Amino acid sequence: MFNGILIEKDDQGYRAAVKDIDESVLPEGDVTINVSHSTINYKDALAITGKGPVVRRFPMVPGIDLVGTVEHSESDKFKVGDQVLLNGFGVGETHCGGLAQKARLKSEWLIPLPKGFSPRQAMAIGTAGYTAMLCVIALEKNGITPDKGEILVTGANGGVGSFSIAILAKLGYNVVASTGRVEQAEYLKKLGASDVIDRKALSEPGRPLAKERWAGAIDSAGSHTLANVCASMQYGGAVAACGLAQGMDLPASVAPFILRGVTLAGIDSVMRPIADRIEAWERLADILDPEVFEDISTDIGLSEVISTAEALMAGTVRGRVVVDING
Structure with missing residues (x-):
């Protein structure tokens, strides 16, 4: 027993x-x-x-x-x-x-x-941090470098969002956090966000194309949020989508993809090949500072x-x- x-x-x-x-x-x-x-x-x-x-x-x-x-x-x-x-x-x-x-x-x-992590630290990272790292790697592979512009992270107070901010900031990206708990702005800025916006700006039905702002994005919300994120990407931008906290639907238009060349990269962490897992965990060990876990x-x-x-x-x-x- x-x-x-x-x-x-x-x-x-x-x-x-x-x-x-x-x-x-x-x-x-x-x-x-x-x-x-x-x-x-x-x-x-x-x-x-x-x-x-x-x-x-x-x-x-x-x-x-x-x-x-x-x-x-x-x-x-x-x-x-x-x-x-x-x-x-x-x-x-x-x-x-x-x-x-x-x-x-x-x-x-x-x-x-992974070497460098205690058991407790590895679980502080867990699937959330591992998924965040997979998202960052996807942005990198799509040519989204720190000099391209702002990177949006939705669901910023969650596990994936928190680690995405910490990883991106450590790599030199300018990160904007979207959250339904704007009172937590100090926490998000401590992780590395340069700005914090209310998720209401993205969570309602929007236009097929909006003003270009984001060079890249990591989204854990889905639904209208993901649709609006895609609609407001810069030309050639990339979005890593890994969650459905708002919903599984995607009420979007093809406009961002065929008019701005936006890439929507789906991130699966559940059945990911072992080689990808090891790469992600090795990157996490190289990037994250111990104080992030606290x-x-x-x-x-x-x-x-x-x-x-x-x-x-x-x-x-x-x-x-x-x-x-x-x-």
Whole structure:
């Protein structure tokens, strides 16, 4: 038995609780891990609260991120005692995840804990920081350099937004943060934003083409926000789209793409090839300063996970939440 969050669905309804979990619940895998830290992402909050169809198999341990130590391995890639990291691959959705003391996973989903990061720091970054880095790499590959102009980051107070600002600012970009919590402007400017705008300027239906402003953008909102971001890009600009906090729809026009040559780069972090993951994590290790983790993240234990998931869905959580599994 081990302690963790378990989501169940039956005749009594949908529920999540902290409880002792029998090891028989764990699915097949060639590596068993003693989990030390995990996180709460937006997808985890959807799963825990039942407000989104995230979980595809029951019972389920949520948690799309984890870091821990190998307890048992049938793989030649990892040995007992190795520290490993996981982001995505359907973990917490179709395969039991990281919000428990133990996980059994496929070795091809794992990478070694990156040098320079403690387990806690790696989870302060988590899928949010890793996704932010993938977005920045996409902008770079599309020729968006710091001298091109302002870079917009939507959902700036969230995990992806917070790390996007910190990474871009460290690389010398002029970052403008869009948020529904403008009272958090000081926090966003401390991360590196040069300006903060209210998300209302982007979240309502807009025109097919707007005044050119942004050289690049990282969007985690989708819907009208993403449509308006594309409409206000400079000629040859690029947008990295990685989320749907406002909605899955995209009520946009082809005008920005065929009249201004705008690139819309879709960013998937869940099934990303291992080589891309390693590149992103190595870049993060090179770029991020240790103090960023203190500004962006807070720490909780397993007993606080469910209430924190509710708060995240209510939009009252800033930055990243690190879960000390044994805390």
